[in-house]
Amino acid sequence: MRIAVVSWMMRTLIVIWWSVVIAFFLMVPSLFHYLMPDRSITVFTWPLLLDPLYLKNFERETGITVHIAYFENGAGLLSKLITAQGRGYDLIIPDDHSLEVLESKGLVKKLDKSKLHFLDSIEPLLQNQYYDPANEYSIPYYWGVYGIGYNVKKIPELSDSSWQPLFDKELIARNRVCLSDDPREAIMIAALYLFGNLEALRDVENQKKVVQLLIDQKKYVEVYTSSRADSLLQNQSCGLASIMSPEFLRLGENSNIKMAVPQKDAVIVVDSIAIPKNSKKDDLVYQFLNYLYRPEVVAHHVKSFGYCSPLKGNEFSYFCPLDRIHDFHFFKEILSDELVNELWVKVLAA
Amino acid sequence: MKKINANFRSEFPFFMALPAVAWQFFFCYVPVVCLILLSFLRSGNTAFDTQAVTLENYTYFFSPLFALVIGRSLLLAFCTAFFCLLFAYPVSYCLAIKIRRFKNIFLFFLILPFWTSFMVQAYAWFFVLEHNGLINTILLNLGVISAPLHLLNTTLSIYIVMVYCYLPFMIMPLYTALEKIDRRFFEAAADLGATQWQTFTKLTIPLSMPGIKTGFFLVFVPAFGEFVIPTLLGGGKKLFVGSLISQYFFVARNPNIGSAFTVITCIVLLMAVGLLYWFFNRKTVLTLTQED
Amino acid sequence: MIRSKNTLRYFLPVLAVAAYLFLYIPIIILIIFSFNKSDLPLVWEGFSWQWYIALWNSPDMWHALKNSLIVALCSVALSIVLGLFFVFYGSRNFLGKLLVMFYASLAMPEIVLAVGLLSLFSFFSVPLSLTTLIAGHTLIGLGYVVPILHSRFQELDKRYMEASLDLGATETQTLGLVIIPLMLQSLLAAALLVFVLSFDDFLISFFCSGGSTQTLPIYIFVMIRSGATPMINALSTILLVVSSLLVLIFSSLKIKKMDFLQ
Numbered sequence: 001m002r003i004a005v006v007s008w009m010m011r012t013l014i015v016i017w018w019s020v021v022i023a024f025f026l027m028v029p030s031l032f033h034y035l036m037p038d039r040s041i042t043v044f045t046w047p048l049l050l051d052p053l054y055l056k057n058f059e060r061e062t063g064i065t066v067h068i069a070y071f072e073n074g075a076g077l078l079s080k081l082i083t084a085q086g087r088g089y090d091l092i093i094p095d096d097h098s099l100e101v102l103e104s105k106g107l108v109k110k111l112d113k114s115k116l117h118f119l120d121s122i123e124p125l126l127q128n129q130y131y132d133p134a135n136e137y138s139i140p141y142y143w144g145v146y147g148i149g150y151n152v153k154k155i156p157e158l159s160d161s162s163w164q165p166l167f168d169k170e171l172i173a174r175n176r177v178c179l180s181d182d183p184r185e186a187i188m189i190a191a192l193y194l195f196g197n198l199e200a201l202r203d204v205e206n207q208k209k210v211v212q213l214l215i216d217q218k219k220y221v222e223v224y225t226s227s228r229a230d231s232l233l234q235n236q237s238c239g240l241a242s243i244m245s246p247e248f249l250r251l252g253e254n255s256n257i258k259m260a261v262p263q264k265d266a267v268i269v270v271d272s273i274a275i276p277k278n279s280k281k282d283d284l285v286y287q288f289l290n291y292l293y294r295p296e297v298v299a300h301h302v303k304s305f306g307y308c309s310p311l312k313g314n315e316f317s318y319f320c321p322l323d324r325i326h327d328f329h330f331f332k333e334i335l336s337d338e339l340v341n342e343l344w345v346k347v348l349a350a
Numbered sequence: 351m352k353k354i355n356a357n358f359r360s361e362f363p364f365f366m367a368l369p370a371v372a373w374q375f376f377f378c379y380v381p382v383v384c385l386i387l388l389s390f391l392r393s394g395n396t397a398f399d400t401q402a403v404t405l406e407n408y409t410y411f412f413s414p415l416f417a418l419v420i421g422r423s424l425l426l427a428f429c430t431a432f433f434c435l436l437f438a439y440p441v442s443y444c445l446a447i448k449i450r451r452f453k454n455i456f457l458f459f460l461i462l463p464f465w466t467s468f469m470v471q472a473y474a475w476f477f478v479l480e481h482n483g484l485i486n487t488i489l490l491n492l493g494v495i496s497a498p499l500h501l502l503n504t505t506l507s508i509y510i511v512m513v514y515c516y517l518p519f520m521i522m523p524l525y526t527a528l529e530k531i532d533r534r535f536f537e538a539a540a541d542l543g544a545t546q547w548q549t550f551t552k553l554t555i556p557l558s559m560p561g562i563k564t565g566f567f568l569v570f571v572p573a574f575g576e577f578v579i580p581t582l583l584g585g586g587k588k589l590f591v592g593s594l595i596s597q598y599f600f601v602a603r604n605p606n607i608g609s610a611f612t613v614i615t616c617i618v619l620l621m622a623v624g625l626l627y628w629f630f631n632r633k634t635v636l637t638l639t640q641e642d
Numbered sequence: 643m644i645r646s647k648n649t650l651r652y653f654l655p656v657l658a659v660a661a662y663l664f665l666y667i668p669i670i671i672l673i674i675f676s677f678n679k680s681d682l683p684l685v686w687e688g689f690s691w692q693w694y695i696a697l698w699n700s701p702d703m704w705h706a707l708k709n710s711l712i713v714a715l716c717s718v719a720l721s722i723v724l725g726l727f728f729v730f731y732g733s734r735n736f737l738g739k740l741l742v743m744f745y746a747s748l749a750m751p752e753i754v755l756a757v758g759l760l761s762l763f764s765f766f767s768v769p770l771s772l773t774t775l776i777a778g779h780t781l782i783g784l785g786y787v788v789p790i791l792h793s794r795f796q797e798l799d800k801r802y803m804e805a806s807l808d809l810g811a812t813e814t815q816t817l818g819l820v821i822i823p824l825m826l827q828s829l830l831a832a833a834l835l836v837f838v839l840s841f842d843d844f845l846i847s848f849f850c851s852g853g854s855t856q857t858l859p860i861y862i863f864v865m866i867r868s869g870a871t872p873m874i875n876a877l878s879t880i881l882l883v884v885s886s887l888l889v890l891i892f893s894s895l896k897i898k899k900m901d902f903l904q
Contacts (some may be wrong), residue, residue: 007357007360007361010354010357010358010361011361011364014361014364014365014368015368015372018368018369018372019372019376021369022369022372022373022376022777025773025777026768026773026774026777027768027769027773028773029769029771029772029773030769030771047864047865047868048868052700052701052702053699053700053701056701067705068702069856070702070856070864070868072864072867072868075600075601075603076600078603079599079600079601079603082603083760083763083764083770084769084770085767087769088769088770088771181586183601218587221585221587222503222585223503223585223586223587224585224586224587225585225586225867226867227867227868228867228868235480235481235482236481237480237481237502237503337601337602337603338393338602338603338604340601340602341597341598341601341602342602344597344601345415345589345594345597346415348586348587348588348589349415349416349418349419349589362731362813363731363732363734363735363737363813364731364735364737366727366730366731367727367728367730367731367732367735367737368737369724369727369728370724370725370727370728370732370744370784370788371728371737371740371743373724373777373780373781373784374743374744374746374747374781374784375743377759377762377777377778377780377781378743378746378747378755378758378781379743379746380762381755381758381759381761381762382750382754382758384758384761384762384765385754385757385758385761388761437661437664438661440654440657440658440661441657441658441661441662443654444654444655444657444658445658448654448655458889458890459662459666460662460665461889462882462885462886462889463665463666463669464838465838465882465885465886465888465889466669466842466878466881466882466885467841467842467844467858467859467862467878467881468842468844469844469859469862469863469866470672470862470874470877470878470881470882471668471669473672473862473866473874473878474668474669474671474672474878475668477668477671477672477675478667478668478671484667484671514664514665514668517661517665571748571749571750571751572751572752574751575751575752575753575754576751577753578844578845578863582866591753592751592753595753595757596753599757599760599849605761605764608757609757609761612753612754612757612758615751615754616750616751616754619751623749
């Protein structure tokens with residue numbers, strides 16, 4: 001009897017021992033980083049926003065290694081950061097809507113502006129936007145506008161007065177359309193077309209109308225995608241698509257694609273720099289930021305990836321309409337992500 | 351002290367065998383329990399709170415919309431398994447029974463695609479199905495069609511690539527089962543005057559049944575939860591169980607509803623597997639009694 | 643009678659050849675276009691190695707590859723060791739009866755496991771990192787390793803083990819000097835299988851990857867979704883070549899029967 005009891009005690013000890021070992025195993029990397037800080041930072045960003053090869057110059061200058069991780073849309077960024085409570089990344093480059101959400105959840109920290117040497121050269125029109133009125137948490141980085149891309153071989157000319165072509169039944173029945181697969185973007189573009197403003201989405205009846213419009217459009221949609229639109233336009237899988245200006249500008253002069261930026265109810269997206277709450281490598285990050293905003297670095301990225309520059313002194317153009325920036329809409333948090341998801345599920349499941 | 355030492359010695363097997371069990375317990379069963387617990391809590395709660403226990407996450411899904419999504423995934427899984435079986439059987443049969451020499455080389459080439467990432471496999475099919483892809487270019491040049499066929503971003507493309515990616519999972523157990531069949535059965539059947547067709551239906555198929563069953567389930571269960579291939583190849587236009595789960599967890603960021611849906615789909619899957627299992631076993635019994 | 647024999651004679655090989663074509667045509671096209679000079683898919687503009695060079699110079703790719711290799715090798719090591727110990731020591735213990743537990747991870751779709759792991763890790767505030775990925779992949783690995791090793795172990799002649807113990811070897815020595823050599827083929831087959839599964843695994847890596855733990859499938863996925871270039875073709879070709887070499891090694895070990903799946 002006594003041996004049996006001791007035997008069970010030993011077994012319990014063994015169970016506890018292995019549980020501790022497994023728990024320790026899971027926590028090892030965080031301990032590792034804590035005990036042996038290394039000169040490196042992790043940046044979480046959109047694909048095709050930072051050129052890793054160019055950034056090697058930074059590594060050579062300062063000896064700080066830059067690891068880049070990619071998310072493919074705002075939802076990916078938000079879910080990773082919220083689950084990890086701001087840990088794991090030292091610098092993030094969210095779009096304006098994600099930044100709004102992160103701020104409301106307290107997952108970004110205030111910037112120490114004394115350490116940033118380039119603040120004077122940031123274009124003032126880009127600052128003080130709805131998501132960060134005093135620019136305490138973020139600095140505008142690259143930005144672009146949304147519009148309708150079309151293949152001139154299929155559609156010679158497209159009016160740029162509004163979003164109407166994307167929903168024009170005749171046009172899209174002949175030439176298929178590609179819409180963004182980000183639920184928020186698709187729903188808001190439809191709302192802008194129907195109502196001319198995003199506030200109307202708060203009304204449940206209007207939400208139903210938007211869902212119905214998207215369901216009607218779905219018959220003629222070739223693909224829901226947020227980043228393959230350019231190649232789909234080029235191989236004529238679809239005749240028109242909702243794309244962002246950088247995608248179009250990357251295509252170059254010789255493609256058969258043109259882009260129409262709606263003069264009424266267009267959308268602008270601004271990607272900003274922010275630092276997650278639990279990042280512990282602030283001075284390394286500030287050094288990196290000072291490098292990133294150097295004029296030649298910005299010029300290289302603007303030329304390679306087609307974004308609009310955040311620095312002062314750039315010309316206003318059709319695709320970087322700084323002069324009309326206040327006329328543009330942002331993809332704001334009018335509806336919560338849950339509600340957006342619900343509406344989108346209704347559209348897709350129909 | 352000595353007693354503890356001796357005690358430990360006698361429990362040494364327990365000590366060494368436990369880690370695997372503990373691993374399975376912590377990383378397979380505890381997460382499932384976590385999911386089930388989460389599914390009964392009201393949205394927004396991640397800590398267990400008796401106030402927040404509710405069934406509303408489940409009742410949310412009692413709607414034809416979601417039944418359609420689950421049904422679509424079930425259909426996809428079943429058809430993928432069925433067509434995989436249809437395509438894999440002739441190849442495995444040839445390889446196992448007909449081919450004598452170079453068996454290993456043929457087998458090597460048959461299994462090789464399995465070792466490439468399935469996403470690469472899906473991506474490769476873009477080149478075949480696209481507007482200016484292989485099929486359309488060949489057919490246009492041959493003059494069979496005048497305008498490119500719309501092959502990509504359709505249900506057809508989803509099914510083709512699903513069968514393509516899961517084919518090796520069906521081939522392996524089928525080949526193994528067919529190879530095990532004693533050649534003398536075939537000789538005996540031929541001696542007793544059976545035609546090729548009779549040999550095939552009354553002998554080969556029943557004897558390879560274990561392989562068919564294994565392969566069917568090896569394809570059916572993963573194909574049910576698959577969403578990457580349908581999303582990439584279907585243009586993101588149709589919702590499947592996997593894409594819905596991922597949307598609830600990532601876009602809506604509501605683990606409670608997401609877990610409830612996961613539990614529901616698991617139960618549906620279990621029922622479907624149970625049904626198929628019963629169907630398979632019933633058929634085998636029938637064949638055996640017929641032969642008696 | 644003769645006619646049906648003839649049609650059947652040609653019918654089956656034709657089907658088999660069709661199956662091989664079906665399996666290989668997409669891959670062959672993929673390989674061909676990896677040497678394409680233009681970056682538009684399907685528009686051939688001449689032969690070029692540029693995508694391979696771009697791949698070589700891509701730090702993201704090397705980082706993802708490094709992560710994938712680390713995770714895969716650790717998962718293989720852990721699954722094999724844990725699985726072997728379970729199968730051997732469990733047979734001398736009541737724990738062996740818990741074999742049924744290990745079928746659960748195969749019986750559930752991988753997305754359920756991935757989502758469950760994510761919930762578990764966020765519930766206990768475990769930061770997502772390489773080790774959490776390794777934990778998930780090892781779980782999948784165990785689901786394959788344990789059944790394979792168990793069935794092979796059952797097939798072994800028990801008298802070897804008894805003889806070894808009778809001659810005074812401890813259990814551990816028996817394991818190391820008798821059982822492992824007898825099971826070597828199965829061990830290697832299982833190890834290779836787990837390596838491939840872990841290296842190619844997408845779902846668990848997608849849900850449970852943390853800061854800088856992007857693995858190769860995720861890298862490919864992001865590349866496909868964000869405007870692919872033939873760099874993916876180049877990467878796929880290289881992976882294919884490497885996998886073929888691995889499979890050649892696998893089959894050269896004269897493994898005739900894949901009887902674990904019975």
